[in-house]
Amino acid sequence: MWNEVLGATGFGLLWAVMTIGIYITYRILDVADLTVEGSITMGAAVCAVSITAGIDPYLSLLLAFAAGMAAGLCTGLLHTLLKIPPLLSGILTMIAAWSVNLRIMGKANVSLLKLSTVFTPVMEAFGMTKTVATIVVGAGVTLVLICFCYWFFGTEVGCAIRATGGNPNMARAQGINTNVMKILGLVLSNGLVAVSGALIAQSQSFADIQMGTGSIVIGLASLIIGEVLFGKGGFFKRLISLALGAITYRLIIAAVLHFGMNANDLKLFTAITVALALSLPVIKAKIQGGRKGA
């Protein structure tokens, strides 16, 4: 039981990186970006192939970051240059990424068993199990990225991205090139999602072509759980809440599995959770409206 909790916490921290990426597009840019389903796998694929080729696991995270940014750039260009709606742009890149990812891996599944990962030095230095090492590395990476995002979105460029997402007309009137800002946001977001994919692949010791399927919903579920349970306060707290949301989501999943839910039903369960959470404002208004009417 305790092991399950630790495992879920560590896994949640790896997914937290992805949740931060989704926050950038979904909340800051106000775009539901489906590219992430492809870029999370791309991060895993690039990382797995590089580690297999003998590249340092930490360096492979950077390569994954770059690959994810490239995927984000594709979506950004489709949307801004070719004026394709953002949702469709993301879907196009996601579909294209499937083929690209297969090309990168050369097959549908690359194993990392017995290879050194980012967790290995931590395990060896402190004599930790992989589960604990995952928590340590996951917490470290997440914290660094939260600090980075807090800084970045406070800079002049970061403020311009926030203004673009909040009110593009106003942003243009204030001399902001909204197209460049949208691309920047998508690039950064997908870079982070790919890093998350790379960490997940190293943690579970394989990269798989299927692993991105449904990840946008998992990311949204984590984001919304985080906002609802821990999201009050300033920007830094909101970023922390994303990590806590990702952990909570994994704990909930671990719990329902523990109590005997069929693992095949997980995606249905997640989708229903997200649909409920997203409709909370409407449900609340209906209930209050009903009371007023009565």
Place this chain on the structure above:
Amino acid sequence: MLSIENLRIVFNAGTVNEKTALDGVSLTLEEGDFVTVIGGNGAGKSTLLNCVAGVYMPAQGKISIGGVDVTRMPEHKRAKLLGRVFQDPMMGTSGNMWIEENLALASRRGKLRTLRWGISNAERAEYKKQLATLGLGLEERLSTKVKLLSGGQRQALTLLMATMNKPKLLLLDEHTAALDPKTAATVLELSCRMVAEHGLTALMVTHNMRDAIACGNRLIMMQNGRIVLDIRGEEKKNLTVEMLLERFAAASGSELANDRMLLG
């Protein structure tokens, strides 16, 4: 300061819904001119302003601001020459950002945005001073999200943002139309004060004849995408609603029947 030559813009060209929104408009503003623009719905007033701002690209004609040809310059680039306030109070500010963040965004209009921190302490002190001149108590609420402000407060803030870098041209697009009469009067008075204080060149679209007569040193009236009246100098100073209606009937050969313009 602003020169528009033979501007023509057609919406839905080549379809049954084709509409010529501006039909050969020419207009020159000298530095310090404050021109009010009136006309009925569909006269082309807002289209004219949006063309100057770069929202629409004209089919024909030339626009230059402060000697710079901006005809083909994208909206975000020519923003450095302009200050804009919109009809919709939600449109000029970013609701999820703080008052000071909105001001900081505006103060960087036309400058390269870098990885420096988005606002400095020196700026904060300066914004406090400038907000105090609005007389709305906003100087005490620098870190309030703009979406919590009223429409009038948002328009006043937008006005401050639009005028802060002393733009070559201030564009006011029916910016009091969505406000209640009392707030509208306050915002209008504030606009006139700021234009005068900073010696700005301004173009103000309004539905309201009284406002158009009371503000500025020149008045133009538009109809069917053309400028049909251009009144300035002494004549503008002594203008009344009745005289304006007479001049309009004479110029266009039709009576002006628009209650909103008369009463507003």
